[in-house]
Amino acid sequence: MHRRTRGRHYDQAYDQRRRQGMKGWLIYKEEDRKRNKTFISWLQEAGFRRGMQLDVVTYETLAVNLSGDGPMFTGRTKPDFLIVRSSTPWLNEAAEMHGLRVFNPSCVSRTANDKRLSHALMSSIGVPMLTSTAVHRNNLQDIVPVYPFILKDPRGRGGTGVEWISRPQQIGPALKEELLMQPVGGQRGKDLRVYIVGGRIVGSVLRESETNFKANISIGGTASLYDLTDTERDVVEKITSSLSLDFAGIDFLIHEDGTLLFNEIEDAVGCRSLYMNSSIDIADVFIGYVAEQMA
Structure with a gap:
């Protein structure tokens, strides 16, 4: 999959030419929607190519009927599915109770958005990690x-x-x-992010920082495409076989001996470093997976 050049008039073209087919919502918090306009447009374009209408709905504008009387979303027609990028597990679970397919499912969102739960899960399946303690x-x-x-x-x-x-x-x-x-553990200022779509490895990037113990791109780190070894793939697949990841990033620290240490799961994973360092269009890969799931 290769990145494609998106025209600046794409939003208008999308509105004029959208097909009448399956409809989904992209749920973002307002501050994240502003920051992710380009990625959102890529998701919408990938949906358009498959006859799906993907509308952005901000989390702050949702009124969710929890009483059981009337439609789930006050003042809105319920979509066919939700892509929840707002890191709000309760919404994923409530939508599932109303029969909606949600990407990621609530069990993933709940676990990924609480590091205590994700580390407890990794410990239970034998994935190496630093000693981790939940404290007040x-x-x-x-x-x-x-x-x-x-x-x-x-x-x-x-x-x-x-x-x-x-x-x-x-x-x-x-x-x-x-x-x-x-x-404190692992190689300082270095970590590995593995991108997962539909439980499968799509790509990996090594992130590094010479000035900070955190290697996130958003705070000045650099990144490069990384080829996983067979042993590293085994670690990742142990995780994906235990958790149904529709679209997520799994982050690892790098031990002094070079082996992987689980760090966290990103439910609403950022993809800038993958686009910067590869030709993988993960927005298209993910929406292709959504289309298959909803067929």
Whole structure:
């Protein structure tokens, strides 16, 4: 799959030429919708080519009827499916209760959007990771951690809510109440993201930073396309066989010996580094998968 040049008048053409067929919603929070306009247009174009209408609906504008009387979405006609990119697991699950196909399913969204659950799952299936402890901020001093260590917001994403703690003075009310605590580990400023569509590996990128212990592209890291070894593929496939990933990213730290350590699952995964470093059009790959699922 190759990237294609999108014309600047595409949105107008889409509105004029959209086909009457299956309809889905792309659910984004408003701030994420603004940041992802280009990727959204690629998803819509891929849907258009397959006779599917994909409308952007912002999470903040949804009124969801939970009482059981009347339509699920107040003032709106229910679509055929949802692509939820808002990291709101309750919405995925509520939609499934109303018979909607949701990408990703609620079990994935719930697990991916809470690092405590994802690490518990990885431990249960034997995927290597750093020692991980769910803690409350008020209990940190009693645990007497070895400095330095890492604290993470269990619901943070994109590198947000990750703190390097090197002294007791950093433990205070500015931290989230509920936290995931881990020792410092892995090769500093380096991680691996593996892109999954329909449970299959689509591509991988190695992300690196020379100035930060976090390697996210959004905070200045660099990326390059990466070929997984057979052993690394086995680790990834152990995860995909335990969790039905429609479209997600699995992030790994790199151990000092070069092996993979599970870090997190990105439910609403960002794809900029894959587009920057390959000809893979993952928006088209994903919508192709959606079309097959909805056929």
